[in-house]
Each structure stands twice: as C-alpha cells, then as structure tokens.
Amino acid sequence: MNDLRSTERFSDRVEDYVRYRPDYPPALIEWLRDLGVGEDWVVADIGSGTGISSRMFLDVGHDVIGVEPNAAMREASDHWLGGDRRFRTIDGTAEATGLSEDSVDLVAAGQAFHWFDEEATRREFARILRPGGLVAVFWNSRRLVGTPFLEGYERLLHEYGNDYVGVAERYATDDDMARYFGDGYRGMASFPHTQKLDFDALKGRLLSSSYAPKPGHINYEPMLYELRALYDACASDGRVDFDYDTRIFAGSVHPATS
Template identity: 35%
Template sequence: MTPLHEAAKALGGSPQLFARKVLDYQASRPDYPVALFQRLLRERPAPADVADLGAGTGLFTKGLLDAGYRCTAVEPDPGMRAAADSRLGHRAGYGSLDGLAERLPLAAASMDLITAAQAFHWFDVPRARAECQRVLRPGGSVLLVWNEREPAAAVHRALDRVFATFGGALRSAQLEHDERSALPAFFGSMPSPWATPHVQHLSAEGLLALVFSRSYMPVRDSEAGREVEREVARLHQAHAEPDGHVRLPYRTEAFFGRLL
C-alpha cells in the first residue's frame, strides 16, 4: 500500500472522501477539451465499448458519449454515480456500475477501451492492470487522462497556498505520490504522452466549489471550512477578471496504449 493509499484509508478510504463533495465536484471540476476526443477517435474509432473507471459525476464519460462511444461508468461512490446517472441516464449507450479498478464488475473480453480521467492515482497498479487485461478484448487499449493545473499561473500559486494550509496529510501524500512513475508498470512500457492547453472560467462560487471538491480539503460546515471560504473570497477578489470570473489555465495530458 502506498503512502497515498494509507493516508486515504486513515480518512475512511477514497470513495468515502468524496461522499460529501458530490455537489462541489459537479459544480466546479473542469471538463476535457474536444481535441482530446478527436485524437482518441483517430486511435480508437467509435462506436466502441468503453469502461470509464473512477467516473465520478460523469465529466469524462459525457465526452466519450458525445464522441459516439458506448460507455459504462464504473464508480464506487454511490453519490457520485447517482450524479452521473442523473446527468447521463437518458443518453443512448450509457450505463453505470458500482466497482473499483481492482474489482471490475465487467465480463471478460467485454470492452474495446478502458479510460480513467483524474483517477489513476487511486489504482493499485498490479491488480488494476490484471483486471484491465481480463476485461479488454484482443487489441483493446487504455487511455489515462489528467487535467494538470499550470503551475506558473498566479491564480494556481495562490490556490496552492490554500491547499497547503488546509490539505493536511492526504495532500502531502498526493504530492509525494509520483503516479507517472507507475505508467511503465501498468502499460508494460512507457507510452508516448499527448497534451493540449485547456482553460476553465469560474465564478466566485464556482472557485469555492473547486477548492472544496478536493479530496483532502475540509468540509464546508466546519471551522476550517469557514476559514477556507474567507481565504478563497480574498483569492477571488485578487484574481477575478472584469466579468467576475477567474481564468484557470490547464494542460490536459493523455497516455494511450495497449497493455503489453
């Protein structure tokens, strides 16, 4: 068990960390650029059967459906999964299941593609790799995606100070957890990265929701949460554009390949 998983377990486990953050997650997490799905379509044309692991509220799942894929959202937290179902349950080709990357509720050789956006750091890599190999059809592949905050941006430096003040042991463990170093063990070799700029604009309430959506941040209805609200209000005032929104630059990174 990695230090990240130990820190998460001490707080009730990774699914429980998000149980009280569903609304903030829905309101604030950035989506994914169209260019990423255009690139994916060249690598794995639609229609195809996709399992989106750690799907959360369905942000990445929606992009897959929009691109023409049939998609099963696999998510262990019932609140997150219910939010995805509410958003996407009417869409053709959508389904959801309770499950983890290490225990996939899917039949052998049933998927053409497995995706995980902002979720790979929670994987037990050897067990998740074995499960993905079981579930993928011959010639199937995996796509791992991250929306990385641009560290040089002043607004992100200010957010980092808030996260450092209130994030505690779990944030420290996340910072020390080098998930990219596990990519060769997961894929069997190091896949080539693909990246593109991305941007998000958030109102004051959206920025606050983004901060509280982090797994390591305190809940709103706590003394620490109220202090976070005051800090984020000051941050918004300092960085907001004339329209009242804060511009948050990202770099979307993706790794695509077969499990060798």
C-alpha cells in the same frame, strides 16, 4: 482502489463535484482517434464518478459503461446521463470491475488512476479488453505557477488543506506511466485547458476537493476568507483563470509487463 477511504472520500462533495469540476479538451478525443480508437468502440469508464469523462465519450458516439464504487457519485451520473440508452453504470472497482472477459474496446481512467492498485488493475484491464483494445489514463493537472492567482491558490491549499500534500504527490510521472504499460506503451500527450470561474464557482471548485476542510472545521472560514481575498486581487471581468494541463497516456496492457 487502494482502500475503502479512497472510494468514499468524495461522498459528501458530490454536488460541488458535478457543478464545478472541469471537463476535458476535445483534443484528447482527437488524439485517441489518431491512435486508432474507433467511434464504435465500447468504453469502460473506470472510476467514472459523476460522469464527466463518460459524457465526453457519449458526446462523440461511444457506448459507455461507468464503473464506480461510490454510490452517491454513481447515482449522480445516472441522474445526469441515464437518459442516454448508450450509458449504464455498475458498482465495481478498478481492480474488480464486474465486467465480462473481452467485453470492451477501450478502458478509460480519468482523474482516478492515482487511487488504483496498479498491478491488480493491469490484470483486470487485460481481462476485460478485447484483442487490440487500449487503456487510456488521463487527468487534469492543475498548474501551480505562472500567474499570481495560481501561485496564491497553491499557497492556500498548503496552508489550509487537510491532507493536501499527500494527495497532490500521488499523481504518476511520465516514467511511472511508461513502466505501467511496459512494451504496450503507445505514448502520451498534454493539452492546455482552462476554467473561467466567478467567485461562487471558484468556491465550489475548491470545496469539491477531497482535501478541502468542511464547514465546522477550524480551517474552513479562514480558508474561504483567504480565497475571497485572492479572487478580489486577481479577477478580471468577474472571472479568474483556473488553468490545467490535461495529460493522457495510452497503450495495451498485459498481466505482467514489469
């Protein structure tokens, strides 16, 4: 990853991350199957965090190795998924996974790719992948417009978020990802995905974000006050729709593609 700060910035948000971060839609796995990803493929989940994407691959039969440098997140995933004999974690980064050469079939990076050094990861992923293996990069991209709730939530982040603009602008574009894969690019897809959140879950979802101010910060109480007002104005049947587009890009990689 790019620096120590990026590997540690979620350490004090693990509980909220486990409980309130979204999973991924089943269509993502179906799309990978269409690309030839077999049920017997071994998956390296890079930046595996608390295990959200690892769980998705375990649920459809894969052996999964979670590579995660953040000790608190790694411990959370071990607690959640460690009872499954097909799952294990190692302390490693995207640029230095600690995995053996030609040891995995699919490298998966969910929600973490924007923290990685792209050239170093291209070399590392090419090293650990078996011949014919693929890299899949995916994330949930929160919709910013389309409903009063989504637009109000975006305004709230701009007003109260600590470094929201800098983090929000880090997600790669379609062209960025095509350049990353180069001649090995196999394509992309986008799928709608939604969380239906009551207020406690909405609050937890916000506080799981690295840019949300923490208790004691001057913006913390005003942010929660505005969040409550937004929820009260927009909730239907005790829930708000937190809408995403789940974006996935896949291909083979080589140490030098650009």
